[in-house]
Amino acid sequence: MATSKAFTSLLCFPVLLLPLASAATFAVTNKCPYTVWAAAVPGGGRRLDPGQSWTINVAPGTTGARIWGRTGCSFDGSGRGNCQTGDCGGVLQCTAYGRPPNTLAEFALNQFNGQDFFDISLVDGFNIGIDFSPTSGNCHGIRCAADIVGECPAQLKAPGGCNNPCTVFGGEQYCCNQGPCDPTDYSRFFKRNCPDAYSYPQDDQTSLFTCPAGTNYSVVFCP
C-alpha cells in the first residue's frame, strides 16, 4: 500500500500543478528606424520592419531563455543566410544563441519563490538598445538604451555593434569561466552607460530582477 500511495502522489503532483501555470507572452516590437530580425530561444525568429511586433508564447518553467535583435541580415526563401550581428548559425528561425555583439534580454520563468527572473545583458556586447518590461504584475521593467555603439572603446568596436572583452581578448579576467571575477575598465564602461544591465558575468547584484510568475512582458528594440 505504501508503494501505491507514493506512486499516486508522484503522479498527482504534476497533474495538480500544471493547470495553475500558463504560458507567458512576450510582445517583441521594433521601434528602430531600420529592420531588425528578432530572435528568441525558445521561439525562433522573425523579420520586423520598423513598427512591427511579434508575440511569442513561452512555456511555464522555461529557463535559459533569450530574446535579441539581429541586424544586417539577408535570408533566402528557405530562411538561410546570415546577419552582421546576432547571427544564430545562419538561419532565420534560431534554435541556438546569437553571435556577439548582441544585446540580450534573458529570463527564467516560474523559478524560486514563485518568481520570474529577468535581465538585460551586455556580457555578449551591445548591438541594439532594449527595453524589457512587464505588461502585467506589480514589478518594474529595465532598459538599456544608451549610445553604446557610438561611445564604444576603440578595442571593442565591431561591425554593427560594440563587442564584449571576452570575445575580443579571451582570458579568465574577462570571460570569468572558472571562479569569482571583478569588474574591469571595460565592464565599468558598460555599467556607466546601462546601470541596470549585466556588465560582466558576475554582475548579478545590480542586474537581476524579478516579477511574479505568470507575468507577461514586452521587449522593445530602440525604445
Ligand SMILES: *[C@@H]1O[C@H](CO)[C@@H](O)[C@H](O)[C@H]1NC(C)=O
Ligand atoms: C498574459 O497574456 C495572456 C495572453 O494574452 C492572457 O491570457 C493572460 O491573462 C495575461 N496574463 C496576465 C497576468 O495579464
